[in-house]
Amino acid sequence: QSVLTQPPSVSAAPGQKVTISCSGSSSNVGNNYVSWYQQLPGTAPKLLIYENNKRPSGIPDRFSGSKSGTSATLGITGLQTGDEADYYCGTWDSSLRAYVFGTGTKVTVL
Amino acid sequence: QITLKESGPTLVKPTQILTLTCTFSGFSLSTSGVGVGWIRQPPGKALEWLALIYWDDDKSYSPSLKSRLTITKDTSKNQVVLTMTNMDPVDTATYYCAHRDIAVGGFAFDIWGQGTMVTVSS
Numbered sequence: 283q284s285v286l287t288q289p290p291s292v293s294a295a296p297g298q299k300v301t302i303s304c305s306g307s308s309s310n311v312g313n314n315y316v317s318w319y320q321q322l323p324g325t326a327p328k329l330l331i332y333e334n335n336k337r338p339s340g341i342p343d344r345f346s347g348s349k350s351g352t353s354a355t356l357g358i359t360g361l362q363t364g365d366e367a368d369y370y371c372g373t374w375d376s377s378l379r380a381y382v383f384g385t386g387t388k389v390t391v392l
Numbered sequence: 393q394i395t396l397k398e399s400g401p402t403l404v405k406p407t408q409i410l411t412l413t414c415t416f417s418g419f420s421l422s423t424s425g426v427g428v429g430w431i432r433q434p435p436g437k438a439l440e441w442l443a444l445i446y447w448d449d450d451k452s453y454s455p456s457l458k459s460r461l462t463i464t465k466d467t468s469k470n471q472v473v474l475t476m477t478n479m480d481p482v483d484t485a486t487y488y489c490a491h492r493d494i495a496v497g498g499f500a501f502d503i504w505g506q507g508t509m510v511t512v513s514s
Contacts (some may be wrong), residue, residue, distance in 0.1 A: 315498025326488055326507050330501035370439055374499045380454055381441040
């Protein structure tokens with residue numbers, strides 16, 4: 283019942299690129315900054331992208347974020363086996379007055 | 393270095409009250425712009441935000457769970473406590489606390505605890 287929709291899964295071969303979409307509305311993605319989180323198997327989520335496209339210290343530039351209208355996108359280039367994880371978008375929803383997460387996307391490296 | 397760690401019961405019975413404590417270090421909840429939030433994740437499911445408390449004691453709750461949640465802070469102990477009433481098996485999840493700093497920009501939880509698994513069963 284999340285208000286942010288992501289594809290359930292994406293996959294690509296090592297070295298390739300994947301993109302993950304996060305679709306929302308004007309009350310969330312459209313008018314607020316989007317963050318992205320990476321959750322490796324059995325671990326806590328980790329902040330990957332904040333303010334739509336900024337990377338915290340230590341996050342490689344293979345990870346990038348963008349936003350257009352009510353959709354945001356996470357890109358991962360030079361895919362590595364260590365990138366296999368679940369990825370979530372998140373943002374504040376001004377109508378709900380709540381922080382909302384996306385439905386999550388599982389990235390598989392073929 | 394900022395760290396957070398969740399603690400509480402691993403098993404609660406239906407209708408009972410759950411009390412979780414987040415003990416943190418590396419920052420103060422009396423510093424302007426700082427907050428601590430709670431997020432949960434049922435097994436195999438997505439993340440769900442629950443509540444957030446700020447340095448100035450401003451609080452916000454998930455609309456769907458607001459009637460069952462209370463978040464408080466003890467600045468002297470570097471702790472944030474979340475209570476959830478009337479627990480149900482659907483509340484079985486890993487519960488995380490996470491740090492938020494307005495200065496980071498946007499709205500992001502930049503540091504997370506390791507999480508604590510709570511099972512609701514009779």
